[in-house]
Amino acid sequence: MKILDVFRPKKVKNSGYGNHGANTIKKSLIGWMSYSGSPKEDIDDNIALLRERSRDLYMGGAPIATGAIKTIRTNVVGGGLRLKARLDTDVLNLTDDEAEEKERQIEREFALWSESKLCDAEKKNNFYELQQLAILSQLLSGDAFVLLPAIQKNKFPYQISIQLIESDRVRTPNSKIHDKNIVSGIEFGKYGEPVAYYFCRKHPGAMSSMLGEEYDRIPAYGRKTGLANVIHIMESERPGQTRGVPVLASVIEPLKQLGRYTDAELMAAVINGMFTVFIEMEQENYQEPMLGESIPEDQRIDDGDPNVIELGNGAVVQLGPGEKAKEVNPGRPNTAFDGFVSSICKQMGASLEIPYDLLMKQFDSSYSASRAALLEAWKMFKMRREWFISDFCQPIYEQWLTEAVAKGRIEAPGFFDDPIIHKAYCGSEWSGPTQGQLDPLKEVNAAARRVEEGFSTRSRETTELTGGDYYQNMRQAKKEERLRGGGEDENN
Numbered sequence: 001m002k003i004l005d006v007f008r009p010k011k012v013k014n015s016g017y018g019n020h021g022a023n024t025i026k027k028s029l030i031g032w033m034s035y036s037g038s039p040k041e042d043i044d045d046n047i048a049l050l051r052e053r054s055r056d057l058y059m060g061g062a063p064i065a066t067g068a069i070k071t072i073r074t075n076v077v078g079g080g081l082r083l084k085a086r087l088d089t090d091v092l093n094l095t096d097d098e099a100e101e102k103e104r105q106i107e108r109e110f111a112l113w114s115e116s117k118l119c120d121a122e123k124k125n126n127f128y129e130l131q132q133l134a135i136l137s138q139l140l141s142g143d144a145f146v147l148l149p150a151i152q153k154n155k156f157p158y159q160i161s162i163q164l165i166e167s168d169r170v171r172t173p174n175s176k177i178h179d180k181n182i183v184s185g186i187e188f189g190k191y192g193e194p195v196a197y198y199f200c201r202k203h204p205g206a207m208s209s210m211l212g213e214e215y216d217r218i219p220a221y222g223r224k225t226g227l228a229n230v231i232h233i234m235e236s237e238r239p240g241q242t243r244g245v246p247v248l249a250s251v252i253e254p255l256k257q258l259g260r261y262t263d264a265e266l267m268a269a270v271i272n273g274m275f276t277v278f279i280e281m282e283q284e285n286y287q288e289p290m291l292g293e294s295i296p297e298d299q300r301i302d303d304g305d306p307n308v309i310e311l312g313n314g315a316v317v318q319l320g321p322g323e324k325a326k327e328v329n330p331g332r333p334n335t336a337f338d339g340f341v342s343s344i345c346k347q348m349g350a351s352l353e354i355p356y357d358l359l360m361k362q363f364d365s366s367y368s369a370s371r372a373a374l375l376e377a378w379k380m381f382k383m384r385r386e387w388f389i390s391d392f393c394q395p396i397y398e399q400w401l402t403e404a405v406a407k408g409r410i411e412a413p414g415f416f417d418d419p420i421i422h423k424a425y426c427g428s429e430w431s432g433p434t435q436g437q438l439d440p441l442k443e444v445n446a447a448a449r450r451v452e453e454g455f456s457t458r459s460r461e462t463t464e465l466t467g468g469d470y471y472q473n474m475r476q477a478k479k480e481e482r483l484r485g486g487g488e489d490e491n492n
Contacts, residue, residue: 039241044184047243051141054246062259068352069139075381077135078433080128083110088424113158121163130162138233141167143244146231160403169200173215183242194220197230233391251348258344265337353380378435389430398426431463
C-alpha cells in the first residue's frame with residue numbers, strides 16, 4: 001500500500017439501507033432476488049393469472065378466502081348503501097324547511113328508480129343488489145366497469161340504466177396490440193387520462209369467443225354532455241396504474257398451501273375413521289377376504305384398478321386361524337392443526353386488514369380485545385365504503401339526478417348553469433351497515449355522552465349505531481305519540 005492511499009477518503013460500502021434492507025452480502029439477504037418494474041410489468045402483465053387464482057380460491061379453493069371476501073362485502077355495503085340527500089342551503093339560498101322538503105322529494109324520486117329492477121340494463125337486480133355485485137366483482141377481479149346506457153322503458157320515467165361489465169371484457173384488441181397509448185384495453189391521453197375503453201362483446205373465456213372476438217370502442221366521456229360514459233371501479237396502489245389488483249393477491253400462495261394442508265388433514269382423518277384395523281397374515285396359504293368387499297359392487301369407483309383399495313365406513317374383516325389384529329394409530333386428528341392454522345390465518349388477516357376474530361368469526365376473547373378488533377376492522381370497512389361511494393354510488397346518483405332535472409321531475413334552478421349550484425344539489429350521504437355493538441347498553445350510553453358534551457350529534461350517532469335517520473325517527477315517534485294520545489282519549 002502506498003503512503004498516499006492512507007490519506008485518501010475511503011468509499012463507504014453498505015451504508016444506510018445498504019447495511020440493512022438493501023444489503024447484498026449478508027447470508028440472509030444474498031439469495032433474495034427481486035426486480036421492480038413499472039405498473040404494467042408488475043401488475044398488468046400478471047393480472048389475468050391473479051384473477052383466475054383469486055376466483056378459484058373463492059369458488060372452493062380455500063374457504064377462508066370466501067369468508068374474507070364476503071366479510072368485506074357484507075360490512076362495506078351489506079344490503080346496499082342508502083341515499084340521504086344533503087343540499088347546500090347556503091349556496092342554494094334555501095331555508096331548512098325548504099331544503100328538507102326538496103331532499104325528501106329527491107329521495108322519493110331516487111327510490112322510484114333505485115328500488116326497481118328497471119335500473120339494471122339486464123333487469124335482474126335493483127340498485128342495491130347491483131352494489132353487492134359490483135364490489136364483489138371488484139374484490140375478486142381487482143376492478144369492474146359500469147356503462148350507463150339510456151334505455152327506453154314502457155311507462156317508466158327514467159332511461160338511465162346500469163350495465164355491469166366484468167373486468168375480463170376490457171382488453172386490447174389484437175389489431176391494437178402495438179398501440180403504445182392503449183394498455184390493458186384502456187386508451188390514454190397525453191397526461192395519462194382515460195380517453196376510451198375497448199369492450200369485448202363477449203367474455204373472452206366463453207366458448208363462442210373462440211370463433212373470434214369483436215370489440216366496441218366507447219369514449220370515456222360524452223362529447224356533448226361531458227358526462228362519464230364509463231365508470232371504472234378500481235383501487236389504485238401505484239401511480240400510473242391502469243388496472244386493479246384482486247384483494248387476495250398478496251395471500252394467494254399461503255391460502256393455496258393452507259387449503260392443501262387442510263385437505264390432507266381432512267383426508268387422513270376420514271381414512272382413519274373408515275379403516276382402524278389391519279390384518280396380519282401368519283399362514284401363507286390362507287385366502288384372506290379382499291379389502292373393499294364391504295362396499296357394494298355398484299358403488300365402487302375404481303373396481304377395475306388393482307392398485308386401488310376402496311374402504312367403507314366401519315369395515316370389519318373376519319379373522320382366520322393364526323391371524324392377529326394390529327391396531328394402527330395415525331395420530332389423527334392432529335393436535336397441532338388448529339394452532340398452526342390459526343397462526344397462518346392471523347398473518348393473512350393482517351394483510352387483508354381483517355382481525356383474526358372477525359376473519360374466523362370466533363369471538364372468544366375479552367370484551368376489550370374483541371371491541372378493539374372490531375374497531376380496527378371498521379376503519380378498513382369505512383375507508384373502503386368511502387372509496388366505493390366515490391367510485392360507484394355518487395357518480396351514478398349524479399347522472400340520475402341530471403336526467404331527473406332535465407325531464408322536470410325535480411326542479412333545480414341553475415343546475416345546468418353553474419358548477420357550484422350543480423354540486424350543491426348533488427350533495428349526499430350514504431348509510432350502510434353499522435359497526436354493531438358487543439354491549440349495546442355501553443355503546444348507547446357512550447353515544448349519549450358524546451352528544452351531551454358536544455363531541456357528536458344525534459343524527460351522526462343514529463346513523464353509526466343503527467344506520468337509521470334521526471329526523472325520520474323523530475317524525476315517526478311524533479306520529480306514534482299522537483296515536484297513543486288519541487287512543488287514550490277514546491278510552492277515557
